[in-house]
Amino acid sequence: MKITKICCIGAGYVGGPTMAVIAQKCPHIQVTVVDLNEERIAAWNDENVENIPIYEPGLDKIVAEARGRNLFFSTNVDQAIDEAQIIFISVNTPTKTYGKGKGMAADLKYIELCARQIARVSKSDKIVVEKSTLPVRTAEAIKSILDNTGNGVQFQILSNPEFLAEGTAVTDLLNPDRILIGGDSSEEGQKAIQALVDVYSNWVAKDKILTTNVWSSELSKLTANAFLAQRISSINAMSELCEKTGADVNEVAKAIGMDSRIGSKFLKSSVGFGGSCFQKDILNLVYIAKSYGLNEVADYWEQVIIMNDYQKRRFSNTIVKTLYNTVADKKIAFLGWAFKKDTNDTRESAAIYVADDLINEQANIAVYDPKVSGKKVLADLDYLETRSSEKNKKGIVSFEDPYLACKDAHAIAVLTEWDEFKGYDWKRIYESMQKPAFIFDGRNILNRSEMESIGFIYQGIGS
Ligand code: NAD
Numbered sequence: 440m441k442i443t444k445i446c447c448i449g450a451g452y453v454g455g456p457t458m459a460v461i462a463q464k465c466p467h468i469q470v471t472v473v474d475l476n477e478e479r480i481a482a483w484n485d486e487n488v489e490n491i492p493i494y495e496p497g498l499d500k501i502v503a504e505a506r507g508r509n510l511f512f513s514t515n516v517d518q519a520i521d522e523a524q525i526i527f528i529s530v531n532t533p534t535k536t537y538g539k540g541k542g543m544a545a546d547l548k549y550i551e552l553c554a555r556q557i558a559r560v561s562k563s564d565k566i567v568v569e570k571s572t573l574p575v576r577t578a579e580a581i582k583s584i585l586d587n588t589g590n591g592v593q594f595q596i597l598s599n600p601e602f603l604a605e606g607t608a609v610t611d612l613l614n615p616d617r618i619l620i621g622g623d624s625s626e627e628g629q630k631a632i633q634a635l636v637d638v639y640s641n642w643v644a645k646d647k648i649l650t651t652n653v654w655s656s657e658l659s660k661l662t663a664n665a666f667l668a669q670r671i672s673s674i675n676a677m678s679e680l681c682e683k684t685g686a687d688v689n690e691v692a693k694a695i696g697m698d699s700r701i702g703s704k705f706l707k708s709s710v711g712f713g714g715s716c717f718q719k720d721i722l723n724l725v726y727i728a729k730s731y732g733l734n735e736v737a738d739y740w741e742q743v744i745i746m747n748d749y750q751k752r753r754f755s756n757t758i759v760k761t762l763y764n765t766v767a768d769k770k771i772a773f774l775g776w777a778f779k780k781d782t783n784d785t786r787e788s789a790a791i792y793v794a795d796d797l798i799n800e801q802a803n804i805a806v807y808d809p810k811v812s813g814k815k816v817l818a819d820l821d822y823l824e825t826r827s828s829e830k831n832k833k834g835i836v837s838f839e840d841p842y843l844a845c846k847d848a849h850a851i852a853v854l855t856e857w858d859e860f861k862g863y864d865w866k867r868i869y870e871s872m873q874k875p876a877f878i879f880d881g882r883n884i885l886n887r888s889e890m891e892s893i894g895f896i897y898q899g900i901g902s
């Protein structure tokens with residue numbers, strides 16, 4: 440089947456960049472990204488490409504090249520479904536906040552809505568691709584909805600999980616380690632797989648495109664995230680032991696990472712992993728394991744989350760303890776609010792939880808982040824519902840200038856590893872602060888001896 444029209448439901452951090460790259464690499468395919476969120480679609484269509492809703496290095500250029508040529512953003516979901524041969528589902532799959540599985544299971548209501556809409560609208564055969572991260576065996580439910588509520592047309596369901604990381608989405612999409620496509624073993628299933636393989640083959644080498652059965656593909660995505668997050672919790676567990684023993688976690692990470700069986704990536708100790716996926720996907724894995732009665736399996740993976748929560752709390756406790764056991768009425772500057780550098784995404788950012796702890800201790804937080812607005816910072820805190828929005832407003836203020844954020848502060852906490860922090864005039868910052876001036880480097884990005892020579896009392900993670 441020659442593919443000329445693709446639709447993607449969900450114009451978020453995955454749908455937007457993924458489809459932009461497909462459109463750029465496949466000028467012969469018309470790609471339409473649809474979303475219910477009118478504001479988001481309007482931002483994707485903003486004449487000034489710098490205003491697209493997602494910040495990713497290099498994404499603006501790709502959108503500028505393809506938008507209006509073969510890349511379109513629209514709120515007309517029905518029309519896009521109707522016209523497409525392949526429909527990607529890239530909607531959010533957050534942790535359930537209600538009912539059975541509350542706090543653990545993935546909330547599949549948005550997925551089900553998409554399936555019902557595809558079934559209702561489709562008047563020709565379609566390939567439906569799970570791009571969202573889903574519990575293993577979700578394809579079964581999607582198929583049942585499509586077959587039972589559809590108009591008699593044929594649907595093939597493929598699983599094609601996305602492995603991009605935010606902040607490096609464009610390079611990850613252009614040079615993926617692998618593309619994973621799971622599908623049915625029937626002749627129709629194999630044809631559908633081949634159609635999607637052909638799309639990716641426009642820029643990805645054949646040996647990097649892996650095809651499997653649907654369940655392996657669905658489960659591989661959860662497994663990949665669990666393994667990645669596990670490495671962070673493992674090194675973070677070691678960071679506390681390093682602090683007690685005089686070992687340095689950066690040196691330990693380097694030493695173990697040089698063993699090619701371990702590898703050097705994802706061994707950076709930090710204030711804890713954030714982001715929209717690691718926590719939700721591991722909780723989902725734990726829930727799935729429990730639902731099959733595999734309690735030991737569930738407990739094993741849950742410990743990754745327990746360790747991560749502990750690491751965030753440990754960081755705020757260290758700040759309080761070091762500042763003579765009280766931070767009440769003290770200004771503490773936060774450098775960074777995003778969950779990692781090069782993104783404007785703040786979902787589950789460690790900064791939110793550290794700020795919440797410190798506001799409980801009546802500290803005054805001053806935030807600077809190059810890509811996150813003050814409005815977003817407040818909304819993130821309000822979302823926790825620890826205290827009223829009025830109280831949050833008193834506890835936290837955002838600045839557009841890092842030097843003003845740090846002025847008169849008792850301490851600086853580095854929460855995100857933005858490169859620009861390293862190049863600041865740290866002497867000037869030191870001179871503008873209360874003394875003694877402390878730096879709590881939650882990302883180990885600043886040079887300890889340089890900071891100490893300026894006069895700071897410097898505390899990194901794990902040393
Ligand atoms: P997101 O919240 O940024 O985007 C999802 C979008 O879907 C939203 O804009 C929402 O309005 C839209 N939507 C929801 N229901 C809809 C419907 N019925 N019709 C039309 N639009 C609808 O989420 P995201 O970060 O892009 O993640 C999407 C999925 O991809 C999740 O399952 C996530 O686990 C997975 N994933 C995310 C990343 C990442 O780095 N963010 C990476 C790999 C996989």
Ligand code: UGA
Pocket residue numbers: 572601602603604605606664667671704705706707708709710711712713714715716717778779
């Ligand atoms: C992660 C995975 O890396 C992607 O492969 C996956 O597609 C994605 O989740 C997803 O499914 O959503 P992402 O969360 O965007 O990507 O970013 P990461 O680079 O994985 O960072 C996650 C968190 O871990 C960040 O807070 C980061 O600072 C932290 N981290 C990462 C560490 O603390 N140490 C490390 O060594 C690496």
